[in-house]
Amino acid sequence: MKQKQILSQLTAYQQGKQTHEIKEEYGLEKIVKLASNENVYGYSSKVKADLSEHLPELNIYPDGHTAELRTALSKRLAVEEDQLIFGSGSEELIQIICRAFVQEGSNTVMAANSFPQYKHNTFIEGGTVKEVSIASDGKHDLEAILEAIDEDTVVVWICAPDNPTGTMNTEDQFLQFMKKCPEDVLVVLDEAYREFVEDEYLLDSTTYTKSFPNLISLRTFSKAYGLAGLRIGYGIGNPELIHNLNVVRGPFNTTSVAQRAATVALEDQAFINETTAKNLEVKEEFYQFLDELNWDYYRSHTNFILVSTPASGLDVFQYLIENGFIIRPGELLGYPNSIRITIGTKEDMQELQHLLQKFDEQIR
């Protein structure tokens, strides 16, 4: 058949094995999944209570305008309602942006080995990708990204904090970048891990979307809010940009259950505060452990850490999976001899540290 030629050069997303499969394969009772940066503390109990009491009518199409959540978010963020767009996860917004901006001959610019969906969706729309090496501190090299922009560039992807490094640029670096970036190039600021960022590092991105019409911030309920299974995220941008993206968006792209859950989750700020406080505490303990072990890592503004390992990340992965922990080998993320670990609960991380210690002793 006559499908796009590029499809033969791409692969569908390779998801890891499901935990029940791994349990069977290795005869394990318990599996701790620290591979996808999900919220290890679950999600707001208010969401659970609300959904069990008022499950939306499932025979009825969802509100395509997402009015309830839209109003709640516009109040929370102090933005106009027409500055918001919703997606089936922020991943769908990446897809919508590519459909709206990328065509044959255009390119998008990103930091090398940042979130793979930027590249994947650019390719599907017939564009090419310019990948710019990261700086030695793991951050996006925004100067080099500016230099990579040419007349065919339609989108620049800035992941802040970045997946998989966990690093992010300073507010000043970002502002300088925005001031120098051509006004006809869309800057996508992917803030999937925004809630985990310590206050002093937060970018005031909602305000910037008002001063820079070529900026969109993408956020999600999948990570800190713990609703990855429901698939809902949103974008904040200039009303004209949002209008154009809405032309591409499917009419009922987020479910009624997801819309309701997100609205309730937004009200439970205490859950987010607990999650981020625990994450920070356990992350600090893990840094100390890594320092003692003498394994290098980037300090992270998220709920995961990219760690350099004294062996192939695939070997560490295999060792850990046999012992009940799933992490991400860096080999699959463009970082050989590394692993990306979601910060687990205190107890799980203590067990993991014990295993990593043993692994380190075995290979020396």
Ligand SMILES: *Cc1c(COP(=O)(O)O)cnc(C)c1O
């Ligand atoms: C997880 C993640 C997303 C996508 O999250 P959704 O579940 O699609 O909302 C987007 N960007 C980055 C960098 C991520 O890590």
